[in-house]
Amino acid sequence: MIGAMLSEAWIAMGANRLRTFLTMLGMMIGVGAVILMLAIGQGAQYLVDQSIASMGSNLFIVLSGSSTSGGIRMGSGAAPTLTVADAQAIAELPSVAAVAPNAPGTAQLVYGSNNWSTQVVGTLPSYLEVRDWELAAGYPFTDSDVRSATRVALLGQTVVKNLFGDEDPVGKTIRIKQSPYQVVGVLAMKGQSLDGRDQDDTVLIPVTTAQRKLFGTQFQGTVRYMMAQAVSAEAMPVAERAITQLLRQRHRVKEGAENDFTVRNLTALANTAAETTRVMSLMLGAIASISLLVGGIGIMNIMLVSVTERTREIGIRIAIGARSRDILLQFLLEAIIISIAGCLVGVGLGIGGAVLVNQITGTAVVITMSSVIMAFMVAAAVGVFFGFYPARKAARLEPIEALRYQ
Amino acid sequence: MEGEPIIRISGLGKDYLTAAGSVPALQDISLAIYPGEFVAIMGPSGSGKSTFMNLLGCLDVPSGGAYSLNGTDVRTLDRDQLAQLRNAVIGFVFQGFNLLPRANLIDNVALPLVYAGVGKADRVRRAQEMLDKVGLGKYGASRPNQISGGQQQRVAIARALINRPRLILADEPTGNLDTRTSQEIMSLFTALNRDEGITVILVTHEADIASYASRLVRFIDGHLAHDGAVDHEMHGSVGAASSPRKGDGTSVRGEDAAPTAASPRNPR
Numbered sequence: 001m002i003g004a005m006l007s008e009a010w011i012a013m014g015a016n017r018l019r020t021f022l023t024m025l026g027m028m029i030g031v032g033a034v035i036l037m038l039a040i041g042q043g044a045q046y047l048v049d050q051s052i053a054s055m056g057s058n059l060f061i062v063l064s065g066s067s068t069s070g071g072i073r074m075g076s077g078a079a080p081t082l083t084v085a086d087a088q089a090i091a092e093l094p095s096v097a098a099v100a101p102n103a104p105g106t107a108q109l110v111y112g113s114n115n116w117s118t119q120v121v122g123t124l125p126s127y128l129e130v131r132d133w134e135l136a137a138g139y140p141f142t143d144s145d146v147r148s149a150t151r152v153a154l155l156g157q158t159v160v161k162n163l164f165g166d167e168d169p170v171g172k173t174i175r176i177k178q179s180p181y182q183v184v185g186v187l188a189m190k191g192q193s194l195d196g197r198d199q200d201d202t203v204l205i206p207v208t209t210a211q212r213k214l215f216g217t218q219f220q221g222t223v224r225y226m227m228a229q230a231v232s233a234e235a236m237p238v239a240e241r242a243i244t245q246l247l248r249q250r251h252r253v254k255e256g257a258e259n260d261f262t263v264r265n266l267t268a269l270a271n272t273a274a275e276t277t278r279v280m281s282l283m284l285g286a287i288a289s290i291s292l293l294v295g296g297i298g299i300m301n302i303m304l305v306s307v308t309e310r311t312r313e314i315g316i317r318i319a320i321g322a323r324s325r326d327i328l329l330q331f332l333l334e335a336i337i338i339s340i341a342g343c344l345v346g347v348g349l350g351i352g353g354a355v356l357v358n359q360i361t362g363t364a365v366v367i368t369m370s371s372v373i374m375a376f377m378v379a380a381a382v383g384v385f386f387g388f389y390p391a392r393k394a395a396r397l398e399p400i401e402a403l404r405y406q
Numbered sequence: 407m408e409g410e411p412i413i414r415i416s417g418l419g420k421d422y423l424t425a426a427g428s429v430p431a432l433q434d435i436s437l438a439i440y441p442g443e444f445v446a447i448m449g450p451s452g453s454g455k456s457t458f459m460n461l462l463g464c465l466d467v468p469s470g471g472a473y474s475l476n477g478t479d480v481r482t483l484d485r486d487q488l489a490q491l492r493n494a495v496i497g498f499v500f501q502g503f504n505l506l507p508r509a510n511l512i513d514n515v516a517l518p519l520v521y522a523g524v525g526k527a528d529r530v531r532r533a534q535e536m537l538d539k540v541g542l543g544k545y546g547a548s549r550p551n552q553i554s555g556g557q558q559q560r561v562a563i564a565r566a567l568i569n570r571p572r573l574i575l576a577d578e579p580t581g582n583l584d585t586r587t588s589q590e591i592m593s594l595f596t597a598l599n600r601d602e603g604i605t606v607i608l609v610t611h612e613a614d615i616a617s618y619a620s621r622l623v624r625f626i627d628g629h630l631a632h633d634g635a636v637d638h639e640m641h642g643s644v645g646a647a648s649s650p651r652k653g654d655g656t657s658v659r660g661e662d663a664a665p666t667a668a669s670p671r672n673p674r
Contacts, residue, residue: 003526004520004526004529008509011508011509012508015508312504313506315504316504316505316506316517317517317521318489319463319465319492319498319504320492320493320498320517320518320521320565321489321490321492321493321494321518321521321522321569322489322521323485323486323489323490323521324485324486324489325486326521399465399466400460400465400466403465403500403504
C-alpha cells in the first residue's frame with residue numbers, strides 16, 4: 001500500500017516538475033538559511049567560548065587604586081597600592097584558589113640576530129594556574145626563582161616564533177633590555193583574547209625580577225594589578241567580598257572611605273559576551289526559520305492547488321474504494337516527500353554556503369550534527385503540518401461532487 | 407440462482423437542498439434486483455436516474471427509505487465502510503471513462519486492488535489478465551490519452567472487473583462513443599452478464615442500448631414510471647441489426663430472471 005502510494009506520489013510530482021521544484025525551492029532556501037545562520041552563529045559562539053576558556057575560569061582582576069590627591073581623583077591603577085604581599089594574603093582566603101600579581105612592562109628581546117618587542121609580565125608561578133595555561137615545553141619558574149629574583153623566562157608562542165623560528169628555545173639565553181635571561185619553558189598556544197589581543201605575544205618572568213631588575217618600581221614591591229581565581233563559580237560573590245574586605249583591612253582604608261583598589265569580575269564580563277553571542281546566534285536562527293515557515297506555506301499553497309486540480313481523480317479513487325485515510329496518506333506523503341527532498345538539498349546548500357562564507361570572508365563557521373538533524377526534523381514537521389490541511393480537504397471530498405468536478 | 411436479491415430498495419427517496427428549499431429528486435422508489443439480471447435505466451434528463459445510480463453505487467446517501475446491497479443495510483455503514491463495500495462488490499463504469507491520466511493502463515486497471523490491499527506482484531498480474539480479457543493486453547504501458555475512446559472504456563471495464571465484483575454499475579457507458587464502438591462495449595457487457603453471471607445495471611437514454619438489457623426501469627420526475635421486461639419489438643430497428651445478441655439476452659432473462667421477475671418488480 002505504502003509502496004503504491006510512494007510511486008503514485010512520485011508520478012504526481014513528476015507530472016509537474018517545474019512546480020514541484022519551485023515548491024521544493026522554498027524548503028531548500030529555508031533549510032539552507034537555517035543551517036548557514038546556525039553555522040555562523042555557532043562559529044561566533046565558538047570563538048567567544050574559546051576566548052573565555054583561554055582567559056581562565058572564575059576570574060577576578062584586582063586593579064590598584066583610584067587615588068584622590070587634593071580633590072583630583074585619578075583613574076584605576078594611578079596609585080600603586082597593591083603589593084605581592086597583598087597577593088599572598090589573598091591566596092590564603094578559603095574562597096580563593098590562586099592569585100597572580102602582574103607587573104607588566106614593555107621590553108626589547110634579543111636572541112642572536114633577531115629582536116622582538118613585547119610585553120613582559122612579572123608574576124608568580126601561580127599565574128599559570130590562574131590562567132589555566134599549560135606549558136608546551138620545559139618547566140615553569142619556581143617560588144625559589146621568585147625569592148632570589150633569578151633571570152629566567154617563559155616565552156609565549158608568538159615570541160618563540162619571532163626570536164627562534166624553528167629552533168628549540170628551552171635552555172637558550174635571550175637578552176631582555178641587555179640583561180641575559182634563561183628560557184626555562186614555552187607556554188602553550190592560547191590564541192586571541194576576547195578583545196582581540198594576541199595572548200601568545202608575552203613573556204613571563206618572576207615578579208621580583210621584574211620589580212628589582214627589569215622595570216624597577218616607584219614603591220618597593222608594588223604591582224599594577226593581580227588576577228585571582230575563585231574556587232568555583234558559586235564562590236565568586238563570597239570571594240569578591242572577602243578580597244575587598246581583606247584589602248581594605250591591609251590598606252587601612254577608613255570606614256566609609258573609598259577603596260584604593262578595584263575588584264572586577266572578569267568571568268561575569270566574559271559570560272555577558274558569551275550570552276550576547278548566544279542571543280545573536282539564536283536570532284540568526286530565528287530569522288532563518290521564518291524562511292522555513294514561508295517555505296512551508298508554499299508547500300501548503302501548492303498542495304491546495306494540487307488537490308483542487310485532482311478533485312476528479314480523488315473522486316474516482318473514492319468511488320472505487322479508497323478510504324479517507326488512503327487519500328489523506330497519499331497527499332500527506334507527497335507533502336512530506338517534497339519537504340524532505342527540499343530539506344536534503346537545503347542541507348547541502350547550507351553546508352556549501354557555510355564553507356563558502358568561511359573561504360571568502362574567513363568568518364568562523366561551525367556546523368554541528370545537531371543543527372542538521374534539527375533542520376531535518378523541522379522540515380519533516382513542516383511537511384506534515386502544512387500538508388495536513390490540504391490532505392484532509394482531499395480526504396473529506398464527497399465522491400459524487402468530486403466525480404462531477406470538471 | 408440464489409433467491410436473495412443483490413439490491414433491495416424500499417421507499418427510497420432523495421432530496422436536494424437548494425436556495426428555494428428542499429427539492430425531491432427521487433420519491434418512494436421500491437424495487438429488487440437479483441443476481442444475474444441485466445437492467446437498463448432510462449428516463450429524460452432530470453428524471454432522477456443519475457441520482458438513483460449514485461444511491462445504488464453508495465456514492466450518495468439517501469434522504470429516506472431502506473437500501474440493502476448484497477445483504478448489507480448501507481444506512482448502517484460509515485464513509486470508509488461504504489468505500490470498502492464499493493471496492494468489494496461494485497465495479498463502476500462512467501460515461502467519461504474516468505481513468506487516471508498520468509498512470510499507465512496496468513496501474514489504472516490495478517487501482518481498486520491497491521485499496522483492497524493486494525500486493526504489487528498480484529496486482530500487476532491480475533491487471534494484465536484483465537487487459538488481455540478486454541483485448542488490450544499489449545497496451546499495458548500506454549497512457550489513457552494514447553488510446554481511443556472505445557479502448558479507454560474497455561480499460562475502465564477492466565478496472566471495474568478486476569476485484570471480481572458481483573455488480574457492475576455503468577452510467578451512460580456509451581454516451582461518448584460512436585455506434586460501432588458502442589455495440590462492442592455492449593457486447594462486452596452482455597458477455598459478462600451471460601458468461602459470468604455478473605449483474606449489470608446501466609443508465610442510458612438510447613433505446614437501442616437499452617435493448618441489450620433484459621429488464622427496463624424508467625424514471626419520470628423522480629418516480630418509478632415503468633419496470634418490466636425489455637420489449638424488443640419496440641426497438642425493432644436495433645433489434646434486427648443485433649438479433650444474435652437479442653437472442654442471448656432473451657435466453658438470460660428466460661433462464662435466470664423469469665422466476666424472480668414476477669414478484670419483486672411491481673412492489674407498490
